[in-house]
Each structure stands twice: as C-alpha cells, then as structure tokens.
Amino acid sequence: MTDIRADIADQSGPGDAGFGDYVQLLKPRVMSLVVFTALVGLVVAPVRLHPVEALAAIIFIALGAGASGALNMWWDADIDRVMRRTAKRPVPSGAVEPGEALGLGATLSVLSVVMLWLATNALAAALLAFTIFFYAVIYTMWLKRSTPQNIVIGGAAGAFPPMVGWVAATGSVSVEAVLMFLLIFMWTPPHFWALALFMNSDYEKAKVPMLTVTHGRRSTRNHILVYTLLLAPVALVAAFTSIGGPIYFAVSLVLNLLFVIGAFRLWMRREERAEADKYAAEKRFFALSLAYLFLHFAAFAVEATPWADALSAYAGWEAVTWL
Amino acid sequence: MALTREHDLHKRRQGRNIGVLVVLLAFVALVFGLTIAKMTTGDQLQGFDHTYRIEMDPGARTGEAGQ
Structure with missing residues (x-):
C-alpha cells in the first residue's frame, strides 16, 4: 500500500496556506472596526431589526469589508512586500498566492452584497457594493499610488459602514x-x-x-x-x-x-x-x-x-x- | 512507530478543512435563522399572495372593510 501522505509531504508550496492566513487576508483588525461602527449604525437607527437579521447584517457588512481587504492585498502585494509594516501579510510573505486573494476577495464581495440584500434591503446592499468598489478600485488601484490626497478621498470607504448599518435598519439615508x-x-x-x-x-x-x-x-x-x-x-x-x-x-x-x-x-x-x-x-x-x-x-x-x-x-x- | 509520516502540511490542511467546515456550518445556521426570522416577522410576505387577504386590509381590521 502506498503512503500517499508521505508522497505529498514534500510538495508543500505557496498554495498551502493555513486557515489563519485566509483570515489575515480579510484584515481582521479593520473588520473589527467595521463591525463596531456598523453595529452602532444599526443600534442607533430608529427602526429595530429582528436580532437574527441584525446579526446577519453585521456579518455580511464585515464580510464585505474583509473582501475589499483581500482585493487590496492582491493588488498591493508589490508595495506590501517593501513596507516593514505590511511585509508579513499573507500574499507578500508567500503564504497565499495572489490569485487566491483575488478569488477570495471577488467571491466574498458578491456573496456579502447578495446576502445583505436578502437579509435587509437593496439600498444597504448597493451601498455595501459601492463601499467595496470604492476601497478596492477607487482607493487601492487608483488614488493610493497617484495622489497625496489618497487618504482623504479613500477615507470614504472606511466611513460607509455605519451608514450601511443605518440603512440596513431604516431603508433610507x-x-x-x-x-x-x-x-x-x-x-x-x-x-x-x-x-x-x-x-x-x-x-x-x-x-x-x-x-x-x-x-x-x-x-x-x-x-x-x-x-x-x-x-x-x-x-x-x-x-x-x-x-x-x-x-x-x-x-x-x-x-x-x-x-x-x-x-x-x-x-x-x-x-x-x-x-x-x-x-x-x-x-x-x-x-x-x-x-x-x-x-x-x-x-x-x-x-x-x-x-x-x-x-x-x-x-x-x-x-x-x-x- | 507510526505507519504514516506526519508533515506540517497535513496539520495545516487539516486546520484549513476544519475551518472551512465551521464556516460553512455557521453560514447554513445563519441562513436557516434568517429564514425563520423573516417568516415570523413577515407581514409583508402576504403581499405577494395575489388575492384579497383580510389581514392586509387595515380598514377590515377596524371593522370598516375596504371593499
């Protein structure tokens, strides 16, 4: 009988990331801030959601933020590799391949938007979709490398979560x-x-x-x-x-x-x-x-x-x- | 002596598989919970039933049927 596990043991490569590496790809620290601000947006809204709907809304808003984080790490792998603060991120460190980061980011983007729509309403989902687009495309791909005002305009991406939380509860801005x-x-x-x-x-x-x-x-x-x-x-x-x-x-x-x-x-x-x-x-x-x-x-x-x-x-x- | 050679790769893959399993189970539980929540708070659901429903008629509830 062939010991298959021994055969593959030597084939460990960059594609063999642990679960934690994929979690890191979603920028959990940023996600925690998003969860907090979106939760406050939900809680202070004058309309009360069913607790399960509220939980789902928070999870999918956080997932959307994580998805944009993964897309950011895919695109920025070259500069992350150079910067001391970001060199240990999963893509520049080689734990996760860039294609995996792109795949995970794109899949979670679609999933989070569709699920937020089903859980709450279309406007909240549209705002979440715009937030992901703004962070991944407008900020990461365009502004970050082209203007010193990158942080000013790009900051909008981080500012949307409480608004999404509010809209998820009330249906309007x-x-x-x-x-x-x-x-x-x-x-x-x-x-x-x-x-x-x-x-x-x-x-x-x-x-x-x-x-x-x-x-x-x-x-x-x-x-x-x-x-x-x-x-x-x-x-x-x-x-x-x-x-x-x-x-x-x-x-x-x-x-x-x-x-x-x-x-x-x-x-x-x-x-x-x-x-x-x-x-x-x-x-x-x-x-x-x-x-x-x-x-x-x-x-x-x-x-x-x-x-x-x-x-x-x-x-x-x-x-x-x-x- | 173990029959198979354990490698760090196996541990990582096992951890990843368990992680994916937990995430999928949590997702199923969340969708199930959402379905139940929507059904128990779903006055709006009756709006999709294309016939007259007395429950949907505010006037009927107060004794002044809107027909």
Missing part, C-alpha cells in the same frame, strides 16, 4: 447617517497622517505618495491641524440630532478639545525635536485618534439606551429636526 459618515471621513486624514509622520520611511521606500513623502512633514502637520479643526464641528453637531444627546455632547466636547490640542502640539513641533524623542507626540496623537473614534461611537450607542433617553428628558435636551 438620513442626516444622522451622513453625520456618522462624515465623522469617520474627516477623522481619517489626521489619523493616517499622524501614522505617516512616524512611518514615513516605509511609504517612501514603497513610493506611495503620502503627504509626508510628497509635501514633507511640515505640510503634513499643517494638514493635520486643518482637518482636526474641520472635524470638531462635524462631531459636535451630531449631538443635536436624534442619535446624540447630553452624554454624547460631553464626551465629544472633551475628545475634540484633546484632539485639537494634540493637533496644535504637532503643528508647533519642529522636526529636530520630533526626531529627538522618536516621534513620541505623534505616536500619542495616533493613539488618541483611535480612542477618539471608538469613544464617539460608543457614546452614540450609549445614547440609544433607555437610560440616556431618561437623562435627555430630565435635562430637557431636544434633538433638532433637520429635515
């Missing part, structure tokens, strides 16, 4: 959904540019035209300050809609104050000083930006609870009717 979108959209540039300030060499090596590479760090610091100042009113205005309230307003006020102070500090810093302390302030600002987004959406979720409603009524807080 409203001012609240747009504000949640804008909150992430305006937050993305300062968040990524802070990262680029202390990871500049990576982008330079890969020839990705990040603002730090094309216009220098001084200009990037200016941009961070301007976008942070533009972000603050967007975040605060949301307090006066049906998804906001006194708790959100208090949280947002503190966070925006800290964020503006942080951006102002980065703007004041001289390059020699930043190099001397190994970009400590930039790293702190980046960490703050993560907390900023998480706490804003957590505050939205808290405002959707009955206790927050009771507090709003007690405080005489009323949402402004926008439309």
